[in-house]
Amino acid sequence: MQNYQQLQKELGMKDALPVTVDWSAAADFLFLIKEYCLENKPQVIVECSSGLTSITLARCCQINMSGQVYSLENGEEYANQSRDNLKMFSLDPFATILHSPLDKVSIDESSYDWYKLTDLPDVKIDMLVIDGPPGFIQRHSRFPALPLLFDRLAEKSIVFLDDAARAEEKQLVSMWLDLYPEIEHEYVETERGCSILMVNKN
Numbered sequence: 016m017q018n019y020q021q022l023q024k025e026l027g028m029k030d031a032l033p034v035t036v037d038w039s040a041a042a043d044f045l046f047l048i049k050e051y052c053l054e055n056k057p058q059v060i061v062e063c064s065s066g067l068t069s070i071t072l073a074r075c076c077q078i079n080m081s082g083q084v085y086s087l088e089n090g091e092e093y094a095n096q097s098r099d100n101l102k103m104f105s106l107d108p109f110a111t112i113l114h115s116p117l118d119k120v121s122i123d124e125s126s127y128d129w130y131k132l133t134d135l136p137d138v139k140i141d142m143l144v145i146d147g148p149p150g151f152i153q154r155h156s157r158f159p160a161l162p163l164l165f166d167r168l169a170e171k172s173i174v175f176l177d178d179a180a181r182a183e184e185k186q187l188v189s190m191w192l193d194l195y196p197e198i199e200h201e202y203v204e205t206e207r208g209c210s211i212l213m214v215n216k217n
Contacts (some may be wrong), residue, residue: 017043019031019042021042022045022046026075027030027074028165033070040177044177045208047205048142049071052082053079055141056082056137058081058141059085059141059163059169060072060088060140060142061142061143062086062145062146063143063157064145065093065097066097066146066208068146072084084111085111089115113135115130115132117129124161127156129150142174143173143174145160146178151174155187157184170214173214174214175210175213179202190211197216198214201210201213
């Protein structure tokens with residue numbers, strides 16, 4: 016079984032990863048995004064939420080000697096903690112934690128609380144990792160990610176959705192696939208479930 020110690024070893028990191036039991040992504044999900052990132056070398060990575068995913072992706076960019084991570088984090092305290100963790104591992108040149116408070120957005124006459132995108136640079140996203148906002152905030156909490164970011168995705172890009180075993184996540188994946196028929200979907204049986212969406216706009 017994949018674990019955080021194994022991940023730390025494979026990433027060549029001397030210090031233990033700062034795992035938070037209730038909030039950190041599961042190790043097997045981190046392995047998935049690590050393997051993709053090291054093999055495909057995405058140049059622009061955006062993630063919804065921050066934490067161990069930020070450290071993992073930033074370390075991959077460091078190993079690749081290219082790429083930049085932009086993390087949308089609604090909690091200022093968590094944003095500062097993620098910045099401190101990146102500095103501790105000397106990974107801050109490869110990741111930018113954006114404090115992005117949740118704001119009301121309207122999509123197809125439905126209202127959601129979702130990250131403000133004011134500070135996100137106008138860049139084409141090669142890899143999108145969705146691990147927030149938390150599900151308890153609202154129904155289909157992570158649905159706005161694709162409607163609001165689809166136009167910013169590169170012609171060929173990939174999306175990783177964590178916690179995809181949950182009923183609401185399964186529903187919102189179906190909603191995405193209805194909206195974007197050009198997306199191919201693969202479900203991976205991880206501890207919490209992972210949906211991988213391959214985007215090809217050509």
